[in-house]
Amino acid sequence: MSDRSVVVFDFDLTLTRWETASRFFKGLLRRQPWRIAGVMLALPVLAPLWALPRTRRRPVRFAVWMATFGRSREALARLAVVHADEVFAGPEPVFLPEGVERLRHHLAQGDEVVIATGCWEPLARALLEREGLKDVPLVASTLRPCVGGWVSENHCIGENKIPMLTERGYPPPWRIAYTDHRADLPLLRNSEQWYLISPDVKCLRVIEHAMAAKAEILSWRAT
Template sequence: MNQESRVVVFDFDLTLTRWDTADRFFRWMLRRDPWRFALILVALPILGPLLLARSTRKWPIRFAVWVATLGRSSDSLSVLADEHIQSLPMGHASVFLPAATEQLQAHMDQGDQVVIATGCVEALAQALLRHAGFGHVPLVASTLRPFLGGLVRDQHCFGPNKIPMLSARGFAPPWAIAYTDHHVDLPVLRLSSERYLVSPKPKCIARIEQALGIKATILAWR
């Protein structure tokens, strides 16, 4: 990597994409096998109330990912990701925001070092980027590990955890520019010289402006 290049960090879901890609992917996996969906329904009376509180919401989500991946390996997840993308009405073209990918390409054309840091599962994010012609862009994403016949979270590239994961891949802070849609990326924004918010919600803008003491720069890509 050219040490003189500016490092530009892009979030993925709702920054480069129109929706939360992992959420849609795992819902698709659950629906394609009725028995998996039935397991979720059986557990809903117990796990459902946990969705109401932010502190406990992770547990039903982790359970759903485990059920969706029962009998699956990490390698088969990449194949399923390709199948999922092909099942979309317009393939990968329906996923990405044109203005976002144009900006990403513009940074690369200028000689900037672009890296994508995302909480999305690596197999899915990599497949989506490959289909869109951005498979060569460095990606730091969440990983899964085997557990009781399925897959569960290993490293979660989310919030403050993005910093050590980016550093481990050779993209240590400070960064020149960061793009995100959510205040959860405040740790990344604090360590970036320029920050851009992609179609953020009003509460997100308020939290970031209060935390950083600056006026947010908004990009209306969605």
């Protein structure tokens, strides 16, 4: 293993209580009913795609495109800040206290902590800033312009987390990884130690089978 003590945290449902990007883009759709209407009109085409694993992301990409159509990069960044302010003003905490406590413990111990997430980078950064974690390195997903809207450019999920972390100066192997999702198997395979955060039954079964090891579970949220 590397001499560096690098600890990788997933973000959504590992440090946060919900899927942050999903909540944000759904909120953008709701701001203007015509955007929701556009998604609804496309449902006859999108619904069959959702049924197949290899095409399941296409309806999501269309919904993101519809939510971002006609909006500049700067406007989207401002909306991310507004959204972060709104959810932090709400009744429910955005972050899981146990997750933040564990992350801060690693920082206090002198570990190199990095967050790797499928969330859109400006949104994840805005949320982290409000939690007092603005200085924690972040490797997150990016968007690119497409026919008047925005679509995925680099999606920091699954196998793609490895080159994206490497490019930012955090190559494998890593000392510890924290995640809630089986998509992060590539991350776990390259970590000396790993933890699952409140996994569901399928996630636990898939990961334990693939890793041929009993998972260490941290119950930070209700499953």
